[in-house]
Amino acid sequence: MHGLVNRAIQSFVTDTYGPDRWRRVTEAAELGDFEFEAMLIYDDAVTEALLAAFCADLGRSRGEVLEDLGTYLVSHPSVEALRRLLRFGGDSYVDFLHSLDDLNDRARLAVPDLHLPALDLREEGAGRYTLACGPGMPGFGWVMMGILRAMADDYGALVLLEHHGPHADEGADDEADEVIAVTLIESAFAAGRAFDLGARAG
Amino acid sequence: MIAEDTLAGILARLCPMHLLVDDSGVIRRVGPTLQKLRPETPMPGQRFLDLFDLTRPRKVGCFADLLTGEGKLGVAFRDAPHTALKGQIVPLPGGAVIDLSFGISLIDAVRDYALTSADFAATSLAIELLYLVEAKSAVMGEYGQLSRRLQTARISAEEQAFTDTLTGLKNRRAMDHVLTRKAASGMPYSVMHIDLDFFKQVNDSLGHAAGDHVLQQVARILVEETRQEDTVARVGGDEFVIVFDNLTDRPRLRRIAERLIDRLQQPMLFQGRPCAISASIGIAPSVEQPLVSPAGLLRLADLALYDAKHAGRSTLRFATPRPAEPAWTRPAAGKDGETAPPSAVSGRDS
Structure with a gap:
């Protein structure tokens, strides 16, 4: 999975739930103290393990968590660049x-x-x-x-x-x-x- | 013939930065986006060449001359901001259509004039271009951060490395590890401290590239003259240490040291110019200093090297057996609280 996708998940977790939660999730996913690089490619299994650990940690379904991630990507100030790129799609x-x-x-x-x-x-x-x-x-x-x-x-x-x-x-x-x-x-x-x-x- | 109103209506949608001009160059109609660039000055009624400077073609006597060429235009507003535009002029009966475009000035223009996507034709690639510029700068920003992090990681990796990048030998860190392991193993070993003579002169007279070349040649010779199990390290600018595994016999060590000095004295060629160096060597076999730690043994080899230097260079000295762990060290300038060894000759430049 591309680092941009993984990095988006990481920003979502840290911006929404704090860096401690990110550390807890990466530990649970057996990644250790881990941060993604946005411009590198990672094995899909890493993303999978991370999402599974995160959903388990929150006690919420993957659908709910992913929907929150989508909302975060458009509305959080730290990913404003992405919202702008999507707005180039049109006036309405x-x-x-x-x-x-x-x-x-x-x-x-x-x-x-x-x-x-x-x-x-x-x-x-x-x-x-x-x-x-x-x-x-x-x-x-x-x-x-x-x-x-x-x-x-x-x-x-x-x-x-x-x-x-x-x-x-x-x-x-x-x-x-x-x-x-x-x-x-x-x-x-x-x-x-x-x-x-x-x-x-x- | 299509009525002017109809034509202007079509052009306003297809080419929102067009001008309809009569054959004397007076503007009759203007596209909405082009007019938006000068909201205070209605363009109809003005002369095209009063509003714009021509950058292409340069030599034009009058407006009619524009109608005779290939029709490609480069213009810029005469008043500020002097936005540059590219364009195409096509003659019509009784006048001409001029279609203008921002070209590469698009990015600034969108900011300067607060343009929106409604200001561009539906077929225009302006929005895609803006998207690309913005996406690419975001991506470049990420790459920039990645490069900086990799650079930091590289520096810290180098700090933790065991290899001297210039010579490929072990570095001081690696040698310290080897010595620590030797002490733990209890096996006999010897420390040989080698300092190049006249290296500074080579560096000063022939330059750093020559100096680097010499260091690489020295490294090659040291590796060739030692066994696989020995450790060869570059521990300073022109200082090397060899740790001999399971070898403490003085005559053998002497032969090795003499052969090293002999080989290092052969002039090395750098770009056809000879670089003449030599070496002074201090040797400390562990069995002669049973109570001394590896670090202490290294200091004794250093002291012996110091003696060799003062004995006239290109020579070797064995460390004098000491009864116990000494606090002696080479009397380096600027270090306080260190006792000079009894055998040190002071007052001479090493």
Whole structure:
């Protein structure tokens, strides 16, 4: 798994639960005193062991934890750069949804060895969309749930989200797509957050 | 023929930074994004060449000259900010269309004019370019941090290393470990302390590269003249220590030392120029100093080396047997509280 993904998990744990919790989780995952480098590649088993240890430590399901991770990625100040990159997807929440088709290509354009699951958005009409997450990272759909929810806040949109498909805790069948049903109830529900094209995130 | 209003409407969406000009170069219509760059000065009615400096083509007598060439334009606003734009001019009956674009000045322009994605055509790659610039700088930032951390790790690894990077020999840390192990094992061993003579002259006259070359040659000779089980270490600039495993016989040690001095005295060539050095050697076999610790034995070898230096260089000395662990050490300048050994000759430069 790419270091950026692992590093995102690490930042999520330390920013949300504190560095002590991170140490406890890496100990439980038998990694010792460990920190990820964002630009190196790690064995998938390391990520797997870490997530399992973290969920066990919190006593929460993997789906919930991954959804929180997705929310964190868009809303926490220490990962503001990522939110900005996602906002380049478009002016409105609908534009943003459509930009998800290119998300893995966009990621690869910036970091050639970062392979995210392919995303496929279908318009079902009447403000309803389905987003299919391709294989590669079991549970990625739950992360997308968090991202979609937090980006709705960011754009000031009101949405309903439902996760269908393999449950992240079952894990084994990573060939079956996870599907997210998105219902856009109102695209201008709240003011949302400003996005200034020219203001580079620190 | 398409009506001007219709044409302007189409252009406003497809090319939001266009200008429609008449054949004398007076602006008739302007795209919304281009007008946004100068919100206080409506562009229609102004002369194109009054608003912009031409950077390409340079030599133009009048506006009509622009219509005869290939039509590629480079312009910059005459007033500040002097944003540079690239463009294309295409003649129309009675005038021309000029489409402008930021080119590489896009990044600054987006900041200077607070542009949003609505200011660009749906087909424009401007937003993708901004995305890439921002993504790449985030990635470069991560790589920068990674490089700094790797550099720090490298320094600390070097500090913990056992190898002298210049010669490939063991370093002082490694030698200390070897000596500690010797003491624990109880096996006999000898310490040979070697200091190069005239090395400083080589360094000073022929440069550091020559000095490094000499040190590497010395290392090679020391390794060739010792056995696999012996430890050869570079412990200072031009100081070396050999720990001989299970070898304390004076005649044998003397023969080895003499052969070393002999070989080290052969001039070494560096870029065709001879580098002449020699060596002074002090030797301390452990069996002659039964009560002395490895560190003490090393000090005795050092003292013997000191004697050899003062005996005129290119020579060797054995350490004098001492009754017990001595506090003696080479009378180094600036160290207080150390007693000079009885055999030391003072007043001479070592």
